[in-house]
Amino acid sequence: MPRPVRRSGLTMPINNPRFVDRSWTRDCDYLNFDLEDSVPQSQKDYARSQVRHAIVQGQKGAAEINIRINCAYPDADVPAAVWPGVKQINFPKAETGAQIRHLDALITELERVRGIRSGTVRIGATVETTLGVANSYEIASASPRIDAFGGGTGYDMSMDMGIEMFVGFDQFVYNRGEGELIALALGLEREGGVYMSDTTGNVGNAELSIKRAEASRKAGLRTGGGLHPNVVAPQNLGLTPTVNEVEDAHRVLSFFAELDQRGETEGDMDGRIVDKYEAARAEELIEWASLCAHRDAEKSAAREQTVAELDEQN
Amino acid sequence: MKVFVRRSHLLVPVLDREKVETSWTHNADSVILDLTGIESEDDRSRARSLVKESIRHACRGGADVFVLPNKALARADIEASVYPGLKGIVYPGAETSADIEEADSILSELETGRGIASGVLQIIALIDSGTGVWNIREIVTASPRVCSSGLDELNLCRNMGIIPYADFDPFVYAKGRIVVETRAAKVQPIGISHPYGVLPQFDDADEIYQQALRGKNLGFAGAICPDPSWVAQCNTAFAPPADRLEFFRETRRLFSEGVARGTAAVPYPGTTMMIDVPVDENARVNLELWELCAAREAEKAKAIEKQESTMA
Incomplete structure (x- = not known):
């Protein structure tokens, strides 16, 4: 589910x-x-x-x-x-x-x-x-x-x-x-x-x-x-992640993937440590942002359809 | 157990005769006669011999009188304390249900032997260890005699190696747990806000009131008062605020009108507040508590009046 x-x-x-x-x-x-x-x-x-x-x-x-x-x-x-x-x-x-x-x-x-x-x-x-x-x-x-x-x-x-x-x-x-x-x-x-x-x-x-x-x-x-x-x-x-936060999360994941390729488990990205915990957090944030966007589109489409139906009835 | 009002528990060392003899004059809901902290065997014997007379002094103002025995000497201390006029004991350092069951058994035995109605003596369970905090549920449900429970914060500091420090409350979790588990068992939690639980002060009446009020708003129903200066402040702070009574009455009236109209979500005029069942219930509970507090005050006033007429 x-x-x-x-x-x-x-x-x-x-x-x-x-x-x-x-x-x-x-x-x-x-x-x-x-x-x-x-x-x-x-x-x-x-x-x-x-x-x-x-x-x-x-x-x-x-x-x-x-x-x-x-x-x-x-x-x-x-x-x-x-x-x-x-x-x-x-x-x-x-x-x-x-x-x-x-x-x-x-x-x-x-x-x-x-x-x-x-x-x-x-x-x-x-x-x-x-x-x-x-x-x-x-x-x-x-x-x-x-x-x-x-x-x-x-x-x-x-x-x-x-x-x-x-x-x-x-x-x-x-x-x-x-x-x-x-x-x-x-x-x-x-x-x-x-x-x-x-x-x-x-x-x-x-x-x-x-x-x-x-x-x-x-x-x-x-x-x-x-x-x-x-x-x-x-x-x-x-409760929706901001665009900046999503961009940052993508950078964290890219950085962590590079670390992984080099066989390293943590590294410094712009003065902060990125490790598997930071990567997991970034992954969750991206997934959550995508779910929020999907939910917003779903609600918006439903409301638009309802308004159109009401207009048609009137 | 019948609902009771015990906002202030004035702690009085049994060997301090002046404090004992004047304990009834401070309008405390309860007086605790303290048998702990006595070093010599002679003093301990003398203290025990004074309990019976001390109870007579302490209850003259209508206060419920409790005795605080030493945990290690509980049987001997309790045996020296169970006389007519005693409401119960404060059990120090409760850690498991077995502690309370043992105290219950001693009290039952003494009630039978001394012609006191069975089961009337109560127990206030004081917690001063991590084990006690963790086992609070089994402690407060171990006997129907348990009426109240609270932290002995100074001894808890000692047992946990904590140095009391005003800027940091080390017992946020412990107090939350005591309040929740104690109230869940329909027992009254007692305590005061930080830092007065570990660093009590006695000279600023307004600050004492604020600390007690904050304690009330953490869920405590009363506090142990190490000094008479706390009593009046606790009696006021642990009662519903007088300036809110009209608001509670109006809430009840508006809600009742709303229900008659077929709605249970009623706006409170001039605010953004909605009155529904819990808001109405909260008003009812506060008004009932106010009545109970007023009845307790009347009871104590009557006892004092009787004393004064006897003395005159």
């Missing part, structure tokens, strides 16, 4: 047509249609009925479709969520491996009865409680459907830790460290972003978003996501 590109993604209440019907215009790599915390209890059934409509809307812009279910109602939510076109079921407040194994079994059955290729619907396990952090390894290793993992941050985690967020220092060092370490140990994509001081909690802060995305990219992180359309473009841009 090719490495998914998930630089940007908006989480939105699936019961709100104002958000869902415009979701394809946002240029998101993925869309996370929510059945959970942004949907009131009284609207859960209605929300479940909206999944297929949301898939159609989101796909107009070629976004990858994710559905966030309620951890308390997997048996009701999963049958409503797993349809052709859905790439990932996001499971919030994951606390045990057993929850994930149960989810995997539900998805497996629905893939079978709905003609979806077996094993292709991924699980996004989101850790949002201290118990989830404590059980991170068993959660992340509970299903081969999990391909990315990160540490617990955010409002739910803050509540469980008894802390106020946005106080100007990193309160989740341990959580993030555990998540990233476990992702690396299990060969998964590391999720999350680097810490940057934010004392406002403004979910639409584009300036902060681009700084964080660029810093995250340099830290080897590749995924983003948010709640406000303002952060989509900054994340797409910030």
